[in-house]
Amino acid sequence: MTNSNDVVERIKLAPDAGLVKSLGANHTLESAIADLVDNSIDAGASRVSIRLLTSDDRLTQVEVLDNGRGMDAVAANAAMTIGHQRDYSDSDLGHFGMGLKASSFGHSDVLTVWSTQHGATPVGRRIRRADFSRDFTCEVLSADVAAERGVDRQVVVGSQEGTSIVWTDVRNAYRGRNRDEARSWLSARNNALRSHLGVTFHRLLAVKRLEIDVLIDEVGEALTGIGVPILPIDPFGYSISGHPEYPKDLFAKAGDARVKLTCHIWPAKSDVTGFRIGAKSGEQFQGFYIYRNDRLLQIGGWSETATPSAARQLARVVLEDTGAIGPFVTMNPEKSGLKFEPIFHDAINKAEASDGTGFFTFLQDAEFVYIDANKRRRRRKPAIRPDKGIAPAVRKRIGRELSFIDGDAVNVKWKRMPSSEFLDVDYPAKVVWLNSRYRALFAPDGGSLNDAPVLKALLYLLTHHVFEGQHLGSRDKDEIALWKSVLGAAAAAEEHMRGK
Known part of the structure; x- marks a missing residue:
């Protein structure tokens, strides 16, 4: 038991600026850009344009432009503040107040934000990783230049209102001297980015709530370039289920909470986009698909509830009960994976459908479909x-x-x-x-x-x-x-x- 009578003073302990050096360490380029798209969606954007800008075929700058609500000076200052906790609604994708800084500093040394909000003076802010890691210094930029960036934004996404995120001094890019290798690296990153965004936001893309395009071009040449649209990649986009009794809803109970797990079994011998994603085979995408407000937070993986195996590659489970995130499922700042709490592991092991099917029966059913299709009859x-x-x-x-x-x-x-x-x-x-x-x-x-x-x-x-x-x-x-x-x-x- 603590005793308030022993308190003699209260002091504020600010975070050490050195923590900036570790921000975004777990972000891939794809997950970092997806985090920026989250911010655009939270701002009401319907269009997002991603620009991978090069010099001599090397990636040197990344831009993410949207037609959302934009920010005024107060909101821009808050966005640049590390760990700032704004009032998140249940429909927001933001969660920690770290996304903009973590995603940006994971891959670049300079972050610049230009934004225009209806009825407000256009704003610009810039933080340099070296300065920010010493004293959290943020530069206030010219309103006139911010207005010019708004005009550029209208050319790209059709609206001066909105926000432009710019990364310069990109760190995690090809550094060699071989031009063919540089082009090959950039092509691979483009393909990985398109796959990641296509599956992460597939629900929003499919119903036209969101349009995303990606353009690769030389710095200074991209303003009038037209990006290639991202297409939705539905990880449950099979035409006929691999098992006539699936998809099937199982319910995991933990305390007074009841979480729905929708279990799917892909058709055997599938080789289509959705089963495989990008250059990876479908076997690597078995497991849980966790959604929050139609944004995919986890793309497969059993989260220690089961062991991955070739025979289970047809098994996928949808969890989209946002009430589970927090008490049962912990999300990391990069939104690149979730940790299941022990109480939730126990609940999944006991989960049942209305017909008595349990979680491991589901796995066995998926294994049977795979084995039956591959064995010599x-x-x-x-x-x-x-x-x-x-x-x-x-x-x-x-x-x-x-x-x-x-x-x-x-x-x-x-x-x-x-x-x-x-x-x-x-x-x-x-x-x-x-x-x-x-x-x-x-x-x-x-x-x-x-x-x-x-x-x-x-x-x-x-x-x-x-x-x-x-x-x-x-x-x-x-x-x-x-x-x-x-x-x-x-x-x-x-x-x-x-x-x-």
Whole structure:
């Protein structure tokens, strides 16, 4: 317990300016520019133009121009203040007050902001990483030049109102002397940027709430250039589901919270944009897709809830409950990944759909679709259909592995039998009987119609063929006698070993 009586003074501890040196360390060029687009969206922009400007084929300047509301002097000062926490609404994509500075200083040494707001004097601000990391110095720029930048902005995005972000002294770019290598590097970055923005903002792009274009040109030549539009890349854009029972909603419960997980299974052998993204195969994009206000925050990955594998590459899960971000899911400042809290891991492991499907059943279903499409199909003889006494999930899986003969089904039931017996086969009734005196060995928490699923599945696989003939032949009868003898002795030994 603290005691307020021991307080003698209150002081303010400002952050050390040296923290600027680490800002944006985890940002890729693509994630950094996406963060700037977030700010444009929060400002109400419908158009964003990204300009990758070069000198001798080397990237030297990056510009992001939008037609949003723009900023006045007060808002511009706040935007340049590290960690400034404005009043975020539930619909905002901004979160930490670090995005502009972190994304910019992760890739450049000079950040310049030009902005025009309706009815306000145009403003310009510039912070230099070297100065900012000493004393948080920010330069106030000429309003006349800011107005000129507004005229340039109108040429590009059709509005003087809005904001222009300019990075100069770009650090993370190709530095070698080989011009072909420089062009190759820039082409790769352009492709990666287009893929990242296309998938990150695919929902907004698809409904025309947002238009983004990218232009690569020489510094000084780009003003009249026309950028190439970013196209939406839908990571759930399959035409037909890979599994007829999906997509399916599972609900994870943690305390009083209930979070929806929409589980998808892509069709097997998919090789289209959306399954693969950019130059990467679809296998690398299995896992969770987490949305906040239609912005994709996490592009795949199981977040320690499951192990990635080739067989799970068709499995993707949508989480877009913004109430989960904070108490259950922690977002990092770069919005490049999210950490699931332990309470949420537990909730996902127990998540269920209305039909009883659990999270790991979903993974198994996705694995089956993948494996089934890739294995060499063997012809299996049709089998009698399993029915009462076998759990629905087991019956479903058997149905995927075997085709069924028309007509009768086989049931697995318990009844009281002599202690020397464990099972009996009732051919006319199509029932495999199990001795209920041994039931507690396989259903220790109490019996139910579909209890002991492993035992019953094994017995179905062992016995189903004897029900598929017109009658019991001598070979069938001999097999049944063998099962009764061996399994009766095994059950008695099991009971003895457990001290029952």
